[in-house]
Amino acid sequence: MARKSSGSPRFDDTHTVVEAVNLALARALDDDPQVVVFGEDVGVNGGVFRATLDLQTRFGPTRVLDTPLAEALIAGMAVGMAAQGLRPVAEIQFAGFAYACIDQMLNHAARLRYRTRGRLSCPMVLRTICGGGIHAPEHHSESPEAMFAHIPGLRVVVPSTPARAYGLLLAAIRDPDPVVFLEPTRIYRLFRQAVKDDGTSLPLDTCFVEREGDDLTLVSWGAALVEVRAAAEALAQQGIESTVIDVATLKPLDMATIVDSVGHTGRCLIVHEAPLSGGVGAEIAAQIGEHALLHLLAPVTRVTGHDTPMPLARLEHAYLPSAMRIEQAAHALLRFE
Amino acid sequence: MPNSRLPPFDESPPRPEAPRSVYRAHGYIGQSGRVVRPLPAFAADAEALIALYRWILLCRHFDTRAVALQRTGQLGTYAAATGQEAVPVGVAHAMIDADVLIPTYREAIAQVMRGARFDDILRYWGGDERGADYAATPARHDFPPAVPIASQVPHAAGVAFALKHGHRNGAAVCFIGDGGTSKGDFHEGINLAGAWQLPLVVVIVNNQWAISVPRRAQTAAETLAHKALAAGIQGVQVDGNDVVAVREVLDHALRAARTSHAPCVIEALTYRLCDHTTADDASRYRSDAELREARKHDPVARLRTHLQHQGLLDASAERALEADCEATITHAVDAYLATPSRSTASIFEHLYAELPAELVRQQARLAETDHGP
Ligand SMILES: Cc1ncc(C[n+]2csc(CCOP(=O)(O)OP(=O)(O)O)c2C)c(N)n1
Numbered sequence: 001m002a003r004k005s006s007g008s009p010r011f012d013d014t015h016t017v018v019e020a021v022n023l024a025l026a027r028a029l030d031d032d033p034q035v036v037v038f039g040e041d042v043g044v045n046g047g048v049f050r051a052t053l054d055l056q057t058r059f060g061p062t063r064v065l066d067t068p069l070a071e072a073l074i075a076g077m078a079v080g081m082a083a084q085g086l087r088p089v090a091e092i093q094f095a096g097f098a099y100a101c102i103d104q105m106l107n108h109a110a111r112l113r114y115r116t117r118g119r120l121s122c123p124m125v126l127r128t129i130c131g132g133g134i135h136a137p138e139h140h141s142e143s144p145e146a147m148f149a150h151i152p153g154l155r156v157v158v159p160s161t162p163a164r165a166y167g168l169l170l171a172a173i174r175d176p177d178p179v180v181f182l183e184p185t186r187i188y189r190l191f192r193q194a195v196k197d198d199g200t201s202l203p204l205d206t207c208f209v210e211r212e213g214d215d216l217t218l219v220s221w222g223a224a225l226v227e228v229r230a231a232a233e234a235l236a237q238q239g240i241e242s243t244v245i246d247v248a249t250l251k252p253l254d255m256a257t258i259v260d261s262v263g264h265t266g267r268c269l270i271v272h273e274a275p276l277s278g279g280v281g282a283e284i285a286a287q288i289g290e291h292a293l294l295h296l297l298a299p300v301t302r303v304t305g306h307d308t309p310m311p312l313a314r315l316e317h318a319y320l321p322s323a324m325r326i327e328q329a330a331h332a333l334l335r336f337e
Numbered sequence: 338m339p340n341s342r343l344p345p346f347d348e349s350p351p352r353p354e355a356p357r358s359v360y361r362a363h364g365y366i367g368q369s370g371r372v373v374r375p376l377p378a379f380a381a382d383a384e385a386l387i388a389l390y391r392w393i394l395l396c397r398h399f400d401t402r403a404v405a406l407q408r409t410g411q412l413g414t415y416a417a418a419t420g421q422e423a424v425p426v427g428v429a430h431a432m433i434d435a436d437v438l439i440p441t442y443r444e445a446i447a448q449v450m451r452g453a454r455f456d457d458i459l460r461y462w463g464g465d466e467r468g469a470d471y472a473a474t475p476a477r478h479d480f481p482p483a484v485p486i487a488s489q490v491p492h493a494a495g496v497a498f499a500l501k502h503g504h505r506n507g508a509a510v511c512f513i514g515d516g517g518t519s520k521g522d523f524h525e526g527i528n529l530a531g532a533w534q535l536p537l538v539v540v541i542v543n544n545q546w547a548i549s550v551p552r553r554a555q556t557a558a559e560t561l562a563h564k565a566l567a568a569g570i571q572g573v574q575v576d577g578n579d580v581v582a583v584r585e586v587l588d589h590a591l592r593a594a595r596t597s598h599a600p601c602v603i604e605a606l607t608y609r610l611c612d613h614t615t616a617d618d619a620s621r622y623r624s625d626a627e628l629r630e631a632r633k634h635d636p637v638a639r640l641r642t643h644l645q646h647q648g649l650l651d652a653s654a655e656r657a658l659e660a661d662c663e664a665t666i667t668h669a670v671d672a673y674l675a676t677p678s679r680s681t682a683s684i685f686e687h688l689y690a691e692l693p694a695e696l697v698r699q700q701a702r703l704a705e706t707d708h709g710p
Binding site: 073117120121 | 437439466467469470471477478480481483484485488490491492493494495496497498499500502503509521522525526528529532686687688689690693694695696
């Protein structure tokens with residue numbers, strides 16, 4: 001049967017985020033016979049975003065599987081598989097449907113090791129896409145990271161570049177504990193970057209410091225970093241130098257890197273797409289208050305989505321943190337006396 | 338190519354035609370303890386029957402003691418299996434080491450038959466996670482009890498997949514209550530087992546009540562075994578108070594699961610003679626008359642009468658067996674009560690394979706601020 005393979009990985013060394021995800025999955029399937037990739041439409045179709053493109057052809061239908069349409073099952077069966085020594089990598093097609101998995105992730109995956117005192121463990125990855133900005137239908141643009149990040153025993157990872165998507169996903173698959181891996185849809189094909197497909201993973205316990213400056217610290221993750229980087233660039237044009245931190249792993253948090261930077265700059269702006277209240281930004285702000293209060297020259301500030309559902313396409317722009325909002329907030333921070 | 342969609346395993350035999358009706362298994366030992374049909378081969382062995390009786394009796398003794406411990410403040414909330422012992426005993430007896438048990442909170446006896454210890458079970462219900470760290474196999478590889486109703490069925494489906502994927506000669510054996518069959522997880526799990534032909538056997542312990550909600554208010558389905566039909570797999574009803582029948586049905590189902598990856602749902606009809614848990618008062622929702630009627634079906638009495646009729650259990654042998662059960666349970670209770678407490682810092686242990694920096698900080702803070710109970 002002829003198959004569409006538009007969007008397949010290019011055979012040079014630059015890749016988009018979604019291609020990097022595909023490379024990492026292929027690498028993991030290749031390296032470890034215990035890795036199994038499954039979810040809705042991941043097999044023949046290669047995933048609705050093509051993240052699993054050609055994997056079933058390459059690795060066969062016993063390792064790359066289309067499941068029935070059942071999200072709680074997908075997460076729950078991963079628990080059973082992981083406890084039996086497999087390395088399940090489950091895909092949930094859209095984050096808005098990953099809420100059906102929270103019961104399994106919270107009540108089982110995250111605590112299997114704990115409640116059996118290490119007798120059983122749950123080395124699984126739950127991958128899903130997240131975030132807005134692609135004019136998707138309702139429930140397709142959610143940012144659920146705080147819900148998962150609140151769960152003891154999980155890791156929550158959000159990549160922001162192709163190279164990080166590759167290295168962090170490999171780390172997630174190799175991690176001995178359950179990982180929720182959120183891939184921002186908006187950056188799936190936004191830009192290309194050199195990705196060395198050499199099987200090297202990236203650490204899940206440190207933030208990435210992308211840029212260093214003395215005037216303020218910009219903390220963000222996922223697709224919002226696109227606007228953060230643009231704002232940092234614009235600020236630099238105005239002579240304002242910022243440190244840009246990609247948190248990448250939201251649970252557990254590497255607060256040391258963030259506190260260290262804020263201790264130096266005295267000003268911190270946190271940018272995330274998820275709703276404001278109770279978000280991971282609140283956690284970071286609280287910890288800065290706890291550990292770097294006397295270094296602060298201004299209150300820790302957040303630029304985030306609002307406490308509303310993600311609006312439909314026409315007003316998405318009003319929801320998403322823009323480079324302009326970030327720049328204005330940065331100026332307000334710098335003006336604070 | 339389209340074949341690669343289902344089932345997922347190239348080497349799978351062609352999928353059998355979906356069953357169209359529920360199979361009602363034969364009973365062997367009737368309510369009065371009389372044999373109503375020639376016993377299957379395994380039960381012709383007197384020792385095997387006595388062994389089953391001993392497990393059933395142990396379960397009853399254990400539950401009685403566990404409830405007494407709870408009443409005297411020495412155990413947390415406990416869910417006894419009084420009245421339905423023949424189900425977990427018959428199921429676990431038919432299992433082999435390669436099978437994997439995925440229980441609910443009411444199948445302690447099955448866990449013990451797989452190598453967990455009674456004192457482990459007490460530790461768990463006594464509030465100590467170490468009670469789920471069974472030392473002996475095969476229990477060591479089994480799942481701990483699942484408390485969120487039906488959430489264990491997807492795990493069992495995953496286990497069954499792993500067994501098939503690894504070409505291991507075992508089946509996943511999952512318990513669930515009658516109330517649990519109303520949840521989506523149950524249907525999602527058995528649906529997958531049908532679509533993928535996984536070695537999964539789901540045992541519905543239909544004890545007629547989900548706390549205070551009776552079976553008839555739970556669903557209009559004719560039997561709970563019928564729910565298997567929609568998943569395209571065999572549904573079987575069995576008298577859950579006849580341990581020989583349970584053992585026999587499970588034996589067949591497990592062999593089919595192990596050899597041809599045929600999944601199965603078995604509804605074992607029984608009755609919970611006790612409260613739902615020690616936190617429940619069943620007299621609020623069910624009548625004395627109903628209970629009196631149900632007691633006539635007591636699986637312990639039934640097997641005892643049978644053994645007596647067959648001349649396999651005289652009064653002195655019975656006294657010896659009772660004393661042996663009492664001693665075993667007393668020994669376990671002593672071991673439980675003598676369990677050294679663990680450090681408060683250990684609440685951070687085993688959460689992650691390696692403790693993240695933030696949790697090291699929280700652990701240290703706890704050490705400074707913890708002033709004991
Ligand atoms: C998802 C979920 N909802 C509610 C409960 C509270 N609860 C505990 S046991 C129970 C009834 C279960 O009945 P059934 O499945 O028939 O099993 P049984 O207790 O009779 O063995 C309920 C509602 C729970 N543990 N999990």
